[in-house]
Amino acid sequence: MGNRTKPIPKGTRFGRLVVVCQAPSIEGTQGKKAVWNCECDCGSFLKVKGQDLRRGSTRSCGCLYRDTRAPLGLRLPMTLGAHARPGGKAP
Numbered sequence: 001m002g003n004r005t006k007p008i009p010k011g012t013r014f015g016r017l018v019v020v021c022q023a024p025s026i027e028g029t030q031g032k033k034a035v036w037n038c039e040c041d042c043g044s045f046l047k048v049k050g051q052d053l054r055r056g057s058t059r060s061c062g063c064l065y066r067d068t069r070a071p072l073g074l075r076l077p078m079t080l081g082a083h084a085r086p087g088g089k090a091p
């Protein structure tokens with residue numbers, strides 16, 4: 001047996017994800033990888049590798065990424081607005 005991974009208790013929270021149950025393992029380059037069915041705070045279900053949960057590299061279904069990008073998206077029009085402002089004063 002190679003490296004064994006401890007099971008993650010149900011209900012364990014990683015960011016926005018809550019572990020629901022274990023999913024069938026997948027074959028990785030270094031043997032089988034434990035995969036967990038997780039529910040995101042937004043209601044989405046997804047499978048996440050245990051190592052990704054433990055490392056904290058996966059903490060949402062992707063909505064966290066969208067949410068953190070939102071402020072940048074809001075800032076964009078202001079930047080464009082400033083850039084698009086004519087150099088000279090309007091008559």
Ligand SMILES: [Zn+2]
Binds near residue numbers: 016040044061062063
């Ligand atoms: Zn989500």
